[in-house]
Amino acid sequence: MCYTMDVLTRWMTRRYFLYGASGRSCQLMNSLFLSTSRHNNCSFKSKRRKPRYTDAIPIPSPAVVEMTLKDDQVSNEQKDMKTGKLDFFTSEFKDKVEEITKELNGVGRKANPLSIYGTPDKSIEISAVPCGGCGALLHCQDFTQLGYIPSEVFKELTVDQLKDAKCQKCHKIQYQNSVIDIRASDEQALKIIKEILNKRRCLVLLVIDLFDIENSIPDFIPFLIPQRMPIVVIGNKVDVIPQDNPQYLKAVKDTVLESCGHCGLGNHNIKNVSLISAKTGYGVEKLISTLLEFWGMLGDVYMIGTVNSGKSTLYNALLNSDYCNHKIRDVVCRATVSALPGTTISTLKFPVINSKTNWLMAMRRRRLHETKAKDMLRHVKDGERTRNSKKLMASSKFTTLRGAVEKTDFDEDEERRSQFTGFDLSAYEYGIKKVKTNDGKEFVREKLAKYDENNYPNSCFFHDTPGFLSDLQILSFLQPDELRLITPTKKIVPHCILLKPDNTAFITGLGRIDYLEGNQDVMLVIYVSPKLPIHIVSKLEAEDFYNKNIGTDVLGLPLGDKSRLEKLPPLESKDIRIQPRENTHNVAAADIQLSSLGWVSVAGMLHTAEVDVTLRVYTPGARGIYLRPPMLKNAHVFHLNRIKNTLKYRRNKPKIKPFFH
Structure with missing residues (x-):
């Protein structure tokens, strides 16, 4: 041209x-x-x-x-x-x-x-087609609203093309790694979830962020879910939890169950507790097997939880697995995953595999046995490689919990069907696109190019619902850059510091712990993102230190100028007394949760007396502060000797191989 x-x-x-x-x-x-x-x-x-x-x-x-x-x-x-x-x-x-x-x-x-943002056009009506990434209805009326597409593009797209399109926000996240700060309201999420839970017989998957367990279960959840409704509790992000002993996953699961009881779910119909990592794939295959065997085709499955608990990542993992109908798992749009809370606006769904089809389940079981054999062989080889190398023993490559989420090849050819169904090959006529049995049944061999949920009227669906914000979380006050810093992306190596009666510990500018009174010095084992700074100052100088360094690189978070800092709630405190009833010699006495920042384990330094101390704990608006029994009791494995002339200890990467599952 x-x-x-x-x-x-x-x-x-x-x-x-x-x-x-x-x-x-x-x-x-x-x-x-x-x-x-x-x-x-x-x-x-x-x-x-x-x-x-x-x-x-x-x-x-x-x-x-x-x-x-x-x-x-x-x-x-x-x-x-x-x-x-x-x-x-x-x-x-x-x-x-x-x-x-x-x-x-x-x-x-x-x-x-x-x-x-392109040019909005309010004269064009909102479409009935949802965005494939977040579920919002697509339109071109206002670029400040969810589901927006520029009018120059919206006018040219047909209905079929809209089904494959994503809104501008999802497009930016997926292709430009940038975020438009448009979030779903909490009221909108609650309205959608109430409607679906009151209408249908269903299974509820409650996704909990293991980094912030009780704050991931808002107080309205027990009233939102009927007691008769079956619940599967999923503890996500287990890959970032450090191991203090080979059996630490059992302690994590016990903490999740105990937290559910504290939050009012003790009398509910909890069928199973699964620990997974939607990011690394650990535990996802086991979760799929549990859902297929326990629930199968009894009804739809709804996944609920707070924002940033990893629901969208888990949705994508299940969509790309055997749990999704194998004919359409390659054509359904993936959910948009972002550090910004409230990415999913409406429900996203896909049809699940028919667990009553015996030959499909037999092929899946065979593939799982083969995968387990390969994993065992790899585990043995990894053990040989790391046995004589302390550096490799502490490497996140070998200590991080991982698991492959694979897809079984459900090709309906004569060899596979005869192997798993026992049918005689002579009973089939084979064409180019279809397999026909002698009784007239046909099986489509080709994969579908497009997905239309109306073609699956008898299927059960898996739904990803909008996340809701807990009043105890500080995520809603943070910007995308701050959320990336506060969220750990790999296994945590906790900070260990010595806190004396005249000291104050700052965990960035969003958390603070003062020693008020007690019978001994204590060690704080701080489980937060490795990107966050920790400072220890004199209690008398704490206010001046905070006012001088808030908004700077010294404290790290929060980011921004004076006008930005004024929008955040001020630090407010709660006094917490730690006086355990059982013997805490050489182990942690209690955990203190600091909202979405993480948690702190408190351990006494004297062998002759039990811990009895009172700490003053600060977070923005005193949100999300609570006391619980220690989840990882063996706190001493995370530190080496003390750094000279400081109150900090050298951090120790645990060299414990996670036991094989």
Whole structure:
């Protein structure tokens, strides 16, 4: 295709302001400027193909535009140049390209919302098609509302194309690793969950964040779920919990059950407690087997929980497993996963596999046996590699709980069906796309290109529901950058510090512990994200230290200037007395939860007396502070000797291999 100068300039300007210089427009511009980049030794790598629209991304500006034009379209001035080159000898063309280059690089102009979000059009009605990533209904009316797509793109999409589309927020998260701060309201989430739980016979999966157990179970949950309704409690993020002994998972599970009782679920119909990591896949296959054997096709399954508990990640893991109907698991849209709470706006769902189909379950069991044999062999090899290396024994590669979530190949060919059903091969006629039995039954062999839930009227569905915010969590006050810092992404190596009666410990600017009174010094074992700083100061200097360093890199969190800090609740305190009834010699006496920050284990330093201390604990608005029995009692395994002239201990990565499951 050939362009004159004016057509080229108008085309570039229009494409930029409507769609931004990325995606399809970036690919087209790249094809125009590729030869110029080679000619001037400047690198320009094309982006991978993205969906139909994206947002503005600055691209390198070329020095020369190189094109091949037909002879009848080339001006006399251009004919004097070398064939195929339009150099910057034409002042008019040079000025236009420089003007476009400035626009692409954002030089000399203020941020224009239309160049970022596209053009809204309130005259077009909201569609009935939900976003495949978050569940919000797609529209082009307002870019501050959930489910928004620019009108330039929305008008061109058909209903079938909308079913494969995602809203602008999900698109940014998936392809640009950026976040638009639009969140679902807590009232909206509660309304949806109340409707579905009151209507249908169903199984409830309650997802709990093991990093913040009791705060992940809001006080309205016992009233929201009827006592007769079966519940499977899922403790997620077990991969970040450090192991203090080979049997630590049993202690974690006991803590989850005890916390459920404290939160009012003691008389509810809890059928199972599963510890998993949706991120690493640990325990997910075992959870799938539990759901298929215990519940099967008795009704729909609804997954509920607080925001940032990992529900969307678990939804994607189950969607890409045997739990999803094998014919559509490769075509259903994945849920959008983000550090921002409230990503899922409405329910997302997929049909589950029919557990009554014996040959499918037999093929799955065989695949699991083969996988377990491979895992056992790998476990033995890992043990041999780490036996003589302390560094490898402490490596997260070997100590982190992992598990592969695989898909069984349910191809309906003659060999597999005869093997798992016992049918005679002569009873089948084989065509190109279908398998037909002698009784007239047909089995479609090809995978579906598109997914329509109306084609599965007799199936049971798995639902991912919007997360709700607990009043005890501080997540709603934090920005995306702060949420990334506060959320651990790998196994925690806790900080160990010595707290004396005249000391104060700051856990970033969001947590504080003062020693009020007691019979001995105590050790604090602090389980927080490794990205967060810990400081110990004199109690008399604590206020000055906090006021001086809040909002700076010294305390780390919260981030921002004075106006941003004023929006956060001030630090408020609760006094907690630790006086355990049982012997706590050489073990932790109690855990103190600090809302979404993590938790702190308290251990006494004297062998001759039991711990009896009172601590003053601070969080924003005193949210999420509670006392519980220690989950990881052997706190001494996490520290080495004390650092000279400080109250901090050298941290010790536990060299305990997790026992094999």
